[in-house]
Amino acid sequence: MESKLNLSELLEYVDPAMLDYQEWVNVGMALKHEGYTAYDWDQWSLRDSARYHEGECYKKWESFLGTNSPVTGATITQLAKDNGWQSQSHYYDGEDGDSVIGWNDSFVPVDVDKGYQFVKTDWVMGKEIKEPTNWSPSQELIKYLEALFSPGETIGYVNDGYLKKNGEIEKWLPKAGVYTRTAGDLIEGLRQYKDDIGAVMGDPNPACGAWIRFNPLDGQGVKNTNVVDFRYALVESDSMSIEQQHEIIRELELPVVALTHSGSKSLHAIVKIDAINYPQYQERVDYLYKIVEKNGLKVDKQNKNPSRLTRLPGFIRGDKKQFLVATNIGKGSWEEWQEYIEDMNDNLPDPESLADLFEQDIQLAPELIKGVLRQGHKMLIAGPSKAGKSFSLIQLAIAIAEGRKWFGFNCAQGKVLYVNLELDKDSAKMRFVDIYKKVNQGHDNVGNIDIWNLRGKTSPMDKLAPKLIRRAQKENYIAVIIDPIYKVLTGDENSAHEMANFTNQFDKIATELNCAVIYCHHHSKGSQNGKNSIDRSSGSGVFARDPDAILDLIELSVTEDRYMQLENEAICQTYLKAIKAYAPTYDDISLDDTFSKKQMSHHLMTAIKSQDILKHIESERVKAVEAAKQATAWRIEGTLREFPRFKTVNAWFKYPLHVLDGSLQDIKLEEDSKEKWKKGTQKANESRSDKAKKELEEAFNMLSEDGSPVEVNQIADYLEVARNTVYSRVKKHELFSVEGGYLSKVKKETVVESI
Incomplete structure (x- = not known):
């Protein structure tokens, strides 16, 4: 059970700053359900200094009263797995004991991050980003706005903030900002006033930089409901260096419309989503985040909502520039990128060069x-x-x-x-x-x-x-x-x-x-x-x-003479076995005698005098003869891909064993007969459809009593095929129908009417 794990240890893998509000609440519910304390939740929440409020965890804790569908420790376990934690067994069983591994995954128990992992994260050295020297803030803003929006679309931006203190930590947070102006209006003003951005967008606060909402709005507010087109999503991470983030974004061919340096320790990639509605937006963002996270870029999950703010190039943040790194990189659209990712995840091996074919020994499978x-x-x-x-x-x-x-x-x-x-x-x-x-x-x-x-x-x-x-x-x-x-x-x-x-x-x-x-x-x-x-x-x-x-x-077709010979061998072996068991010191039997029923009978009567034992041996003889009569002869032919064809093997099937017998080699198959060859060829040339119909009729006639319906399962077992195959054949046969799992013969009147 997941609850047996130390959830406090698992939370070491989960950064509260990377969770949205509901995920944070779910962690608290899970801890309470599994018997932990509010203090445990509070101490973990302290790691998110920007959003932590003293006493909030304890107040919220009291409201967790439990439900019929509680949030359990499995929620924390999954969050830990998403962030790199691995259990001792890398897979788990479902409620019915079946593996949760699907047909798109490997069946070898591996790290869940192996699927869709294309970037070798251990080898990400980083792709350099150069800060612009001849920097034109207005031109950067124009280029950015033209890449993301049409002139008539309403946008939301913020160029001022307020300072929030939490102990010794200070952080600038955005104010409400402006959300009623169009991209075209801003672009026109920027061209008119050159680099006097304040004349167009209001004087910025250089201490906090500026933000923009990356999806167009309706001009009525800045909530998700005010988003009019679910066009873009934000990928932001500060889990590695800027250069490493840059390399992974490029390696993954993300369909990025604009890539911005935040003026701090992260890049902001505006990724084309092009969703038709909010549910599809959520689905695509979840897919996007899964891919980037499995390739080493731990994204800030607070950025999932479509009205989220992102850093706007062309502004100063402290003593750093927020500047545009690139526009329109990677694949051209979401569909093209997703197809590319799925193709990359086909689990097929790469082509292998034969340049060193003769330099190394080839090790074939044993x-x-x-x-x-x-x-x-x-x-x-x-x-x-x-x-x-x-x-x-x-x-x-x-x-x-x-x-x-x-x-x-x-x-x-x-x-x-x-x-x-x-x-x-x-x-x-x-x-x-x-x-x-x-x-x-x-x-x-x-x-x-x-x-x-x-x-x-x-x-x-x-x-x-x-x-x-x-x-x-x-x-x-x-x-x-x-x-x-x-x-x-x-x-x-x-x-x-x-x-x-x-x-x-x-x-x-x-x-x-x-x-x-x-x-x-x-x-x-x-x-x-x-x-x-x-x-x-x-x-x-x-x-x-x-x-x-x-x-x-x-x-093989076996003559009566061969069966007589087989019975003779069975009797001789029965007598020889009995003599060895009941008269082990008797040694007057020659090799030739072991092939003569008459001689072995003589030795038996000489070696064994007990009438009770002889009666038992007689019963064994009867069984051996009966088994010989029931034996069938078989020839085993081989069609091999890795080896040359072997010489045919011949054997008797003497229940329950196949016993080799080289003397059967001289028996010719029936197909060597000219007439049977013709007959066999005619049958071989029958269409599959006609043959299937005849087999179905044969099965029904054998299993039906007076034309009464027969269970489909019985028909399938008789034909040694799957149930689906029976249904498929019935569809092509005008004389039969299936109803309620039973095969019935259609009345002639019905057939005539259908014709």
Whole structure:
């Protein structure tokens, strides 16, 4: 909680002189709410000697009676942050535990001033300003007035003041001044009387200098309500030298119509705002102040109001000149400047010269999966339904955690985050247990695996990514596995634009966490014959062209003879395992015997005499045979960006493992058949729209009972697409409609009428 912080220490970062009245009052309210005393507020307020009045804090304190929406210590904390204070963690959680970091910010926890910071403040040496030698006060005034106002506009100025004492400190403050004359009237008089400014504007008081209101008035007063055009804002700072202020103003390309030396320790920049009303003026001034403050120029926030006074050039202030430094510098308008600032804040790297390309060794990212994927890159595993894609991802997570092989490829060892979007918490854990047991190589490094269970709690990928990054940024993961992506899919998967935005989230995760991002996606419905591996994924081609590596699973057609061979191997392995377990001293088995069901049966009966044990082994044999019958054969092809294409990998999916089997290499894919090639080519040439319609009809027919409506969620799960994709397809299909979250078939009469 913010209130646990020492607010007195935070106030060291907040200058009361830089706050407006309401901000000053808010500090007092916050201190009282958090249990501090009026003395604390009073002692802090003393730092603003110009506005401090003895006893005012104590009087005001008694009026703070509390409300249903109190001002809390968070207000002081934010003021301190705005002035350079940093908490131990540079970000915070919202009420729901989500990071407040937005998509326009970096996901790495950094100083809030990093965004929009273009000036390297540590290297600001200062830009020299020379006091004018042949100074013509009248000409300066004319140039200034012509830059800011039209001849017919009414302006307000002050050239006299009163001396206010606060202890030993004295300060000249402006009187009400004049607010009924036009700029043209003053300019005409100045030209007529040359440098006799007093003849035009009244005799000035050289002790205090002169001021002007930088926005035109209505001639009725000098309040904000008397401002007729919200044209300019004032940027004033005395937090650094005049020369440094000058350099920052120039570096930021502020759209300054006039830059004036105050005759003291600050420059006054009149910045073009060009707001259409007061609310827009406030919005633009807040934006302006944010930019200049984040670039080292701590502005006086009392200057926010549009009727504020600024120093007027052409006058003497004590023994110093108030003189015009420049007019019309920086960008030409507010819009041009804001566009420039936003472009500067695009977070894109600068172009890099290749002049020293051959003089330094290039350090590539380490390989996560040898010959397949580098750390910090992206990989897609694609395949049809029931290919065991999720099981293969769990196998991969284990291989990375333990530093083992996966599909025959060596994996680097490290921490991995498995994002589970589909299974309930305990089912997901059981899958890891089952696979660990089947692999049977121990689980010494299972602590390298973190699982984030999000079934029923998922959000679209653009919302999930920042939450994932925030939780993962301290864990040093070398891989993040997201399974399956259709649960977090945003937009229509057939839209290249929408899918590009979707896959960009994987880039953000990989970049911010410096880890590989691995995910799976399903094949499009129908035959994959005649397609390259890069074109088999469902939806937009973005899915195939975005990852750095694609591993594609294609099912192999297995003959009955091969299944008989697989059953034979399963029986032999069951018997061999039983003999080793129950008769470990039996060693009469040759290597050839381990491939013969007849020989292994003989060894089993010879080595084991217990009928109870034999009955148990028989039940295990039945299970092994059944598992062999259910096994499916797969070929894994790769499309790689960083590495040469590898030789295809072949494996059986024997629940829950994919087990390599080189003997499957000789099986030819169905697409080698001439007739199936033609059929596959015809299907591949169907338009996406027609294919999507057929898939929707197929899903409805499979899930509907007697043509009754089906939940959109069920349709989405069947098609393995997002809900939005279902709605998008329904809009293009004249036979279906959606109402109340249910997909219904439109009656034929309705279709005819619509035609």
